[in-house]
Amino acid sequence: MPSSRRLLAGLALATSLISPPLLADARPLAVVAPWEVTGSDPSTSGYIFGRMGIAETLVEVDAEGRPAPGLASDWAVDEEGLSWRFVLRDGVLFHDGTPLTAEAVAASLRYAQAKPGMLSSAPIAAIEADGDAVVITLEAPFAPLPALLTHSTTQILAPAAYAEDGRVEAMIATGPYRLTELSPPQRLTAERFADYWGAAPAIEAVSYLAVGRGETRALMAESGDADIVFTLDPASRGRLARQERLALHAEPLPRTIVIKVNAGHPFLADETARRALSQAIDRRGIAAGLLRDPEAAAPELFPASLGPWHLGLDGEAGGDPAAAQGLLDDLGWQANGQGVRERDGEPFRLTLTTFADRPELPLVATALQDQWRELGIDLEVAVGNASGIPSGHRDGSLELGLAARNYGLVPDPLGTLSDDFGGDAQAPGGDWGAMNWSDAEVTAWLDTLRHDADPATRAELAGRVAERLNQAMPVIPVAWYQQTAAVNAELEGFSIDPLERSYRLEELTWTP
């Protein structure tokens, strides 16, 4: 008797698991993306909590890519540029019901500073609570500090979220959604947070599932298992576009496929040679044929989402094979009759190092090999490990490297650019940026940008840096990554954040 009762209870449980009760106004939203959730800590998985609207930062980003009030309603810097005061928003509650205090924010930022992440790149001397504000004292002026505080590694968590040693034990934050279940490495669910300080989102319950395989993600969009699916493989995109119940979205990201050039190499030291290489690239062809999106062609380093850094060059302007031939003729490179150019008896032979972690990179590398063969350059493609490029940079053996570089980790690419193109003649360039190349003016402009907080000056200098980089080509831009998404057509208000900080779930509604 007891066993049959247990069996019945089990059956009832099983049926309830198969078909959970579904209320029309509580229709849950399922997000599927390739990135796995490592744990609760913002230093490793913060970007997912940020995108899902669970955790927030002191500073947000507005539609033009400028820093905007977040958990801090206002901020100001003193005359010397050494002391920043971030005034906290009133009436903010953490998901455990405790209020957002200056002490909690300061503690949270100090924990973040101790871990790998964005804050370690700023010259911070101290982070302290002061009344209703948090004061960050610097050792040297650092104008892009607000931009740094938009990064997911600086998310503000409740005191109860941390263990004594600073490890994050629970994700207790302030966002419009409150985490209800976290099962690393794949799933999390969240529900609307009733005491959120801003406008309440329309959709009550959301879930996130990490699905590594592109085919599976596409099929989940097609079958209706997922309402929003990010990162579609090019092969599935055509099929999904024909589905009436799906809408496809795409947006260029500030992650650029670039060719890192060893400007100390005798063939590449002259910027004319680097420009010739750039002009011989059929960017449209690579974008349309390999990346399946002609809009991905990158005639310059920074896409429009980076505001003043974007020059607005024409997509076609990058390629001019005839001009490239002329430039190499002028430099004394003569055709040797076997299709390879020679100068002083030396053939124009180079090695392009790349890696397969991003599957499109080897493909782009072989396209470059083909396009440069027309120019009379014998290019060898070496596909290895991602670490091959930084180590080739350090021991000087790298000739050309093909990699992807994200300039939009925070809305101001200054930190990344200082790493990549700053530095003096003694230590020029960086792992993923210039090699044996430095420009005193660019270094000076980047230095000014580090301490000058005036928006007009910053915009002008940003334009100058971008223009100089585009002219001297210490790295050659090839294509911009596109974020793609397949979205249930019954969802309204969907858009892709080009900085990938947020999925903007709070703007979504179900059409009745």
Add this chain to the structure above:
Amino acid sequence: MDAVTSRRFPALSGGLGGVLLPRLFQAGLVAWLVGTLTFVLTRTLPGDMAYRIAAGRYGHDMVNSAAAEAVRVELALDQPALLAYLNWLGDLLRLDLGNSLVSGEPVLHELSHQLGHSLGLAMVAVLLSLLLGPPLGLAAGLRPGGVLDRASEGLASLLRALPPFALGLLLILLFSVSLGWLPAAGHGRVAHFVLPALTLALALAAVSSRVARNAMVEVSGSAYYAFSRTKGLGERLSFLRHGLRNAAVPIVAYLGVQFVYLIEGVVVVETLFAWPGIGHSLVHAIVARDVPMIQGTALVMGLMFVALNTGVDLLCHGLDPRRRQS
């Protein structure tokens, strides 16, 4: 041991040691070999481990020499390989599998979480395959050369020839995209079990149905089976009393071989269906060069294989009185 058991399994207590002792020795050998092999293989993989681990932890966009250097110092990746190996061996003897290099959690904790998911999936798959395969095979074996026999042979060849990845995609296309009956991927609900388990079960059943069919053909052609019919037993009673147990021995013995397929299939199927199991984590651990996780996972998979085969041995031991007497 009560009277009934000792009468039915007279030599169990004596013969058990003969089954278990070699298996125990085998388990120790497997643990050492698997651990050493994964250690040597991960050390010889090309590329800088520190970069790999840093990318696994903080994402590709955040990796530079400084981050890699911090990882190298923290994890003492510079220590000589032999020293690292001896340290690992010592830890293994103390049953300490270390911490994951990526998440920082103890490997044992992560594995116990993932193993539950994998075992659940594997068990459902085996049960499903036992429901599908052997009954079909036994029925086919009773009428060798009949329509059912030939149809099931064709189907079994087709299913076994399809790699699990392709089979899984076809099942998703049919049951999720076209019919909309089942979720395509994910976990958390009972319905999520069906497609990944079915993917594994169909290939398992394909083989076990043929093994069962051949065993049944052999049994039904034997003199003792003919005698059971001659002495007046009906078809059903002959099958139940003289056919089933005799045909079961090769089917159960073959299960052991099938576990190889299961362990290999779990890696592919879990990745395809986003199932948070041990196979899925192995793939990610290899990409991120998470050596303790790779070693722990491979170790558990190896030991699981030994344990399952021990189970099969014990079952055969119980089913086949000849083994107990020899």
